[in-house]
Amino acid sequence: xxxxxxxxxxxxxxxxxxxxxxxxxxxxxxxxxxxxxxxxxxxxxxxxxxxxxxxxxxxxxxxxxxxxxxxxxxxxxxxxxxxxxxxxxxxxxxxxxxxxxxxxxxxxxxxxxxxxxxxxxxxxxxxxxxxxxxxxxxxxxxxxxxxxxxxxxxxxxxxxxxxxxxxxxxxxxxxxxxxxxxxx
Numbered sequence: 730x731x732x733x734x735x736x737x738x739x740x741x742x743x744x745x746x747x748x749x750x751x752x753x754x755x756x757x758x759x760x761x762x763x764x765x766x767x768x769x770x771x772x773x774x775x776x777x778x779x780x781x782x783x784x785x786x787x788x789x790x791x792x793x794x795x796x797x798x799x800x801x802x803x804x805x806x807x808x809x810x811x812x813x814x815x816x817x818x819x820x821x822x823x824x825x826x827x828x829x830x831x832x833x834x835x836x837x838x839x840x841x842x843x844x845x846x847x848x849x850x851x852x853x854x855x856x857x858x859x860x861x862x863x864x865x866x867x868x869x870x871x872x873x874x875x876x877x878x879x880x881x882x883x884x885x886x887x888x889x890x891x892x893x894x895x896x897x898x899x900x901x902x903x904x905x906x907x908x909x910x911x912x913x
Contacts, residue, residue: 761895768896771889775882780838783825800903802827802837811835820875829876834913836874844902857894858887874910
């Protein structure tokens with residue numbers, strides 16, 4: 730009888746340990762490096778560089794200027810007045826792909842680097858998530874303007890938005906004061 734109870738107790742302990750091990754593995758919280766890597770992936774497939782990294786002319790045509798990665802519209806590039814929409818052409822974009830004009834006015838791709846003065850360096854994770862979820866700067870200010878597809882990014886889960894934020898905080902800060910939007 731004692732031997733049967735001992736074996737039953739051992740089987741129970743092994744089953745509990747196995748269950749806890751499987752549960753722990755399935756609820757792993759990503760490390761900071763894993764979160765940053767996930768954020769880099771999401772920023773890449775989400776096309777953030779398409780507008781927030783200025784284009785420069787390369788040997789085969791326009792290419793991203795990675796020395797200014799995610800720094801937004803170049804502060805030294807003053808834009809002339811935007812052309813008026815004409816016929817089916819309702820909006821236009823600058824050669825850098827960082828300034829856009831349309832019925833909303835003129836919008837400039839913002840600096841997403843962690844620069845404290847000109848980028849998102851002073852933003853909290855909560856402020857970043859609220860901005861993307863609400864479509865408003867800092868989660869409470871003016872609307873984010875086209876062509877920023879914030880409505881698509883607002884559908885990301887909290888874990889992915891936190892990963893994007895972590896990645897953006899990990900890149901090189903670049904001082905670049907993007908002009909304010911001109912809203913019509």
